Amino acid sequence: LFTLRPEAADIRTVALNFRIQQASTVRAAVRDDQDTWHIGSVHVEAAGGGCTAPSATASNPDWANSFGQVRGALFSPADGMAGSRLKAQVMHPMDSGMVANIPRFNIESVELRHTASQQRLASMSLSESASENPLFVFDLEHDDAPAGITLLLRDNGGNLIESRLGG
Template sequence: MRPTYRDRRRWCGWLVALSQLTVLYWLLVGAALAEPPEDPYRSPMWHYNLARYLGEAADIRHSDRVVLKVPHFAEDATQVPLTVDLSAFEHEVAEVVTWIDLNPVPHLFTLRPEAAEVRTVALNFRIQQASTVRAAVRDEQGRWHVGSAHVEAAGGGCTAPSATASNPDWAASFGQLRGALFSPAGGLAGARLKAQLMHPMDSGMVSHIPRFHIEHLELRGASDQGRLASMSLSESASENPLFVFDLEHDGKEDGITLWMRDNGGNVFESRLGG
């Protein structure tokens, strides 16, 4: 018996309804997958900063393999040490983003390894009030692994005037770059770069003092000047920044060139090791 016109319309209606339900199902599944995990520190800026720095639809998970080392209490709110230890991270590191949730400018730095494997990066930062600090690491598949830690602080670090710039002789030491390349203890592979630049790193949050800070850094192979890693910095970085990198790359016997540029167009460069 041939189906009637009414039967065909009924079947078409069912097919349309089924396709709509299928689309709705996958939309709901996609939304559930994109929903970030809850923040154990219950920071009010958790969701906002994730979307701002990692993207609205980022695949995010907490990870104890991203080890974020900060003091429990910031004795000096203008100089708070931070170390991101990735020695136990089992994936390839494609990008590292760090931020301080409650700072006026939360972003601290974004690091992108290129021809080097970076296992540790350390830098001091300013903190405006007690806050949770984050380090998010993107792996080779685009997934973000987040390590978090909380720092208690009396605050005011972002709006405190630079001690360097208040020295009448600060211009004489401005731009001095001191550093060295070390072999890690215990016979481990790789190298440790440690360098400090004399720079006021003004945050722009002090009256009549404009923003003036290092905004870009590159590590380059000393022999071929090929880029090993690059870093962008924001106003939360401390004055006279001290950088520490543990990394492994080909040609490490030749040394590394450290190159930096501030937002005033000043360039600072030094060859370390080799």
């Protein structure tokens, strides 16, 4: 479950990998500028072990050394439209709290900011169902393409992860 709030940029596309426990129908609901809801769904097959599978990241003894590392980039759209594509993977175990003796530990908020002005382009709230080491993709449409975008993430443990992409 996530909620995306475009602010100084329109979002053409958002992608996020998430986990499911069993075959399920995944639904998306989007409200447009005219306050009209658009709802879609698709049935996804799953072998199981989504939210209740222990994190492979946390089982690595060196996981703390890579915790919070961000790999990503800011791209210009190939179609010549104004805007940019941000693609970033964050090293985080994203523990769901559904595995015995492992408390919930997940990223709860994501912000995209224009690096120079710090103007917020978009924000997202996120649940523990996002997969470990989540990959975020945003296609942003905006007139003044920023030379860089700052990605800010905060988890329920109070950790702030910041990464500047582009510029």
